[in-house]
Amino acid sequence: MCERSRSTALVSPSPTMATMAALKRTLFLFLVLASTANCFYLPGVAPQDFAKGDDLQVKVNKLTSTKTQLPYDYYFLEYCKPKQILNSAENLGEVLRGDRIENSPYLFRMRENKLCNVVCKVKLDARSAKSFREKIDDEYRVNMILDNLPVVVPRQRPDGTPLYSYEHGFRVGFKASYTGSTEEKYFIHNHLNFVVKFHKDMETDTARIVGFEVAPYSVKHEYENPWQTENPQLITCNANTKRYVTGADTFQEVDEGKEVIFTYDVNFEESHLKWASRWDTYLLMTDDQIHWFSIINSLMIVLFLSGMVAMIMMRTLYRDISKYNQLETQDEAQEETGWKLVHGDVFRPPTHSSLLCVYVGTGVQFFGMTLVTMIFAMLGFLSPSNRGGLMTAMVLLWVFMGLFAGYSSARLYKMFKGTEWKKNTLKTAFMFPGIVFCIFFILNALIWGEKSSGAVPFGTMFALVFLWFGISVPLVFVGSYFGYKKPAIEDPVKTNKIPRQIPEQAWYMQPIFSVLIGGILPFGAVFIELFFILTSIWLNQFYYIFGFLFIVFVILLVTCAEITIVLCYFQLCSEDYHWWWRAYLTSGSSALYLFLYAIFYFFTKLEITKLVSGILYFGYMTIISYAFFVLTGTIGFYACFWFVHKIYSSVKID
Numbered sequence: 001m002c003e004r005s006r007s008t009a010l011v012s013p014s015p016t017m018a019t020m021a022a023l024k025r026t027l028f029l030f031l032v033l034a035s036t037a038n039c040f041y042l043p044g045v046a047p048q049d050f051a052k053g054d055d056l057q058v059k060v061n062k063l064t065s066t067k068t069q070l071p072y073d074y075y076f077l078e079y080c081k082p083k084q085i086l087n088s089a090e091n092l093g094e095v096l097r098g099d100r101i102e103n104s105p106y107l108f109r110m111r112e113n114k115l116c117n118v119v120c121k122v123k124l125d126a127r128s129a130k131s132f133r134e135k136i137d138d139e140y141r142v143n144m145i146l147d148n149l150p151v152v153v154p155r156q157r158p159d160g161t162p163l164y165s166y167e168h169g170f171r172v173g174f175k176a177s178y179t180g181s182t183e184e185k186y187f188i189h190n191h192l193n194f195v196v197k198f199h200k201d202m203e204t205d206t207a208r209i210v211g212f213e214v215a216p217y218s219v220k221h222e223y224e225n226p227w228q229t230e231n232p233q234l235i236t237c238n239a240n241t242k243r244y245v246t247g248a249d250t251f252q253e254v255d256e257g258k259e260v261i262f263t264y265d266v267n268f269e270e271s272h273l274k275w276a277s278r279w280d281t282y283l284l285m286t287d288d289q290i291h292w293f294s295i296i297n298s299l300m301i302v303l304f305l306s307g308m309v310a311m312i313m314m315r316t317l318y319r320d321i322s323k324y325n326q327l328e329t330q331d332e333a334q335e336e337t338g339w340k341l342v343h344g345d346v347f348r349p350p351t352h353s354s355l356l357c358v359y360v361g362t363g364v365q366f367f368g369m370t371l372v373t374m375i376f377a378m379l380g381f382l383s384p385s386n387r388g389g390l391m392t393a394m395v396l397l398w399v400f401m402g403l404f405a406g407y408s409s410a411r412l413y414k415m416f417k418g419t420e421w422k423k424n425t426l427k428t429a430f431m432f433p434g435i436v437f438c439i440f441f442i443l444n445a446l447i448w449g450e451k452s453s454g455a456v457p458f459g460t461m462f463a464l465v466f467l468w469f470g471i472s473v474p475l476v477f478v479g480s481y482f483g484y485k486k487p488a489i490e491d492p493v494k495t496n497k498i499p500r501q502i503p504e505q506a507w508y509m510q511p512i513f514s515v516l517i518g519g520i521l522p523f524g525a526v527f528i529e530l531f532f533i534l535t536s537i538w539l540n541q542f543y544y545i546f547g548f549l550f551i552v553f554v555i556l557l558v559t560c561a562e563i564t565i566v567l568c569y570f571q572l573c574s575e576d577y578h579w580w581w582r583a584y585l586t587s588g589s590s591a592l593y594l595f596l597y598a599i600f601y602f603f604t605k606l607e608i609t610k611l612v613s614g615i616l617y618f619g620y621m622t623i624i625s626y627a628f629f630v631l632t633g634t635i636g637f638y639a640c641f642w643f644v645h646k647i648y649s650s651v652k653i654d
Contacts, residue, residue: 047275048147049206050110056196056209058106059088061143061150062098062453064169066539066606068138068613070452071098077135077172078128080105080120080262092395092463093388098454101145108146108196111207111268115244116237119262121227124254132172132254133186141169141540142189146196147209148385152282154213166282168540170216173254186254189216191237191245192264197271210271210278218251221261237263279385283542295528295548302525302555306562339572343648344496346572349416350580354424356637357416359584361409361476362432363634366627368401369394374553377546384542395467402429402472406479415489425480429473432630436623437468443619446612492649502576509574511582514567519589521563522632525555526590527597534601538617560587560632561639568640579640587636591629595621 050056060074075081088101105119124132144151152166173188197211222235237245245265252260273281339346350356373394376382382390409428410421418424448455456464507513529552536543564586568579598621608614 093391588633
């Protein structure tokens with residue numbers, strides 16, 4: 001059993017939202033699995049018990065900024081260093097995210113408060129002062145970790161509730177001007193007031209860490225001359241004289257030749273919060289009511305539209321099939337118009353059929369990766385406490401799903417009477433990953449040029465290439481071999497030798513217009529959730545509501561399938577039998593709207609000013625949009641393929 005359910009961590013709905021309570025309870029049943037993510041963790045993130053006086057090692061992570069999107073190693077700046085810098089073991093996902101976890105000179109003892117601890121004294125040279133000023137300008141934040149919990153700065157929530165929201169990490173510094181002056185100066189946060197919250201076990205007297213907070217200050221420290229390296233005595237912060245740091249102290253300016261003394265306080269506070277629920281406070285959203293309302297509205301609207309579409313299609317098709325089966329004479333059949341007339345051409349292989357097979361196979365691979373990743377995430381295996389787990393899982397699942405990519409691509413290729421199955425398999429194995437890898441390599445070169453820790457090291461790049469060539473490509477060949485050995489999918493009707501002439505189409509049935517219209521509804525089903533996903537990626541927020549995401553994913557599947565079937569039906573009724581590529585592009589065009597929304601998000605929500613950062617944003621969003629195109633296109637294609645097979649096998653063909 002969980003020690004505390006997710007519902008207790010959310011803010012109670014206001015009276016104006018009372019009408020949503022029933023819907024919330026209904027949806028909550030679907031989100032039970034997602035809720036368990038807060039109290040179920042993998043081995044490796046199991047609780048650790050600390051006795052009083054045990055050493056606690058604070059680790060440092062990357063410096064991050066939402067303005068540049070370029071992470072840097074903590075020791076890129078002239079911070080205090082331990083005698084030997086040790087890197088923590090990082091998984092593939094952490095490296096791809098730019099995480100660089102290292103030890104630090106900040107040492108605590110469990111449940112022992114210590115005030116005015118001096119870490120070191122640094123004299124800034126021109127280079128280090130310039131680096132600090134640049135990072136302050138770009139609003140970089142320092143990230144630290146204690147017992148796998150990231151450090152946070154508590155802030156009062158804007159709605160006035162007693163609960164706090166948390167900012168991840170603290171700012172390197174800030175800009176301000178002295179009284180009576182308009183010139184802005186740079187000031188560094190050189191004093192950290194840590195608060196470590198723990199939950200005590202009354203039986204064993206051990207404790208578990210359940211919170212890690214910090215309040216940063218800028219203090220121009222004064223000390224007794226001469227400076228004693230082993231035991232320096234500060235005037236501005238001294239436990240013996242009971243002089244402690246407050247916000248009223250003189251700020252520490254960043255400039256060449258300035259001496260900066262780094263200090264910290266650590267206070268331990270007992271908490272009733274249990275270890276299994278310690279991430280709840282980190283994952284609280286400041287706009288949870290808006291999120292609920294948006295999701296429910298999206299769900300209701302899409303379900304209503306889906307019901308209407310399904311009802312219309314069932315009634316119309318039933319009437320059509322009954323009418324076609326009741327035609328008695330050949331003259332009546334010749335006078336009839338509609339989708340039955342193109343039965344001799346509807347299964348004619350399309351142009352560039354091999355390319356269609358490649359994209360359908362890749363879409364199956366992406367669908368399998370997405371589905372399994374979401375299931376693991378809902379079960380709690382990919383919770384935020386398992387840092388880098390989500391990225392690692394996605395890469396590995398993509399590699400192993402190559403088996404299904406090869407199988408589905410080969411099955412379709414054989415149906416199109418293709419003979420060069422090995423060539424088709426090579427395209428399936430290399431086209432999508434090759435395009436993505438080229439974009440990724442160029443972006444990585446730009447990051448490397450900025451000396452950012454986000455640049456993927458050569459060893460990791462080699463590992464990715466090995467996963468691709470050593471595992472994914474062979475699996476695609478294995479799947480393709482078995483897929484091509486299977487009997488070909490039989491068409492329910494015979495294909496004529498001479499193609500039928502397609503009559504002139506109305507303007508609203510033109511391919512471009514039809515395709516662009518088809519992508520609106522699938523995008524409308526996900527764009528609200530897309531906002532939260534983009535915020536988690538580009539504004540360094542945790543995304544954990546995989547229960548919501550799974551519901552939206554199901555809605556996406558339904559809408560992609562239904563809108564493609566509807567437009568395909570209208571296309572066949574107008575005697576246009578070129579439906580293969582149109583089916584793929586109809587739902588796949590939602591990726592175009594996703595990319596347009598990404599442009600809108602860039603200019604309205606982000607404060608990116610650097611050219612390299614802008615290129616990174618649009619480069620990665622191009623990859624995401626391309627993947628979304630492949631996924632939604634494949635869903636629409638298979639739905640339309642099933643529909644066409646079904647209707648033509650339901651009518652009598654002479």
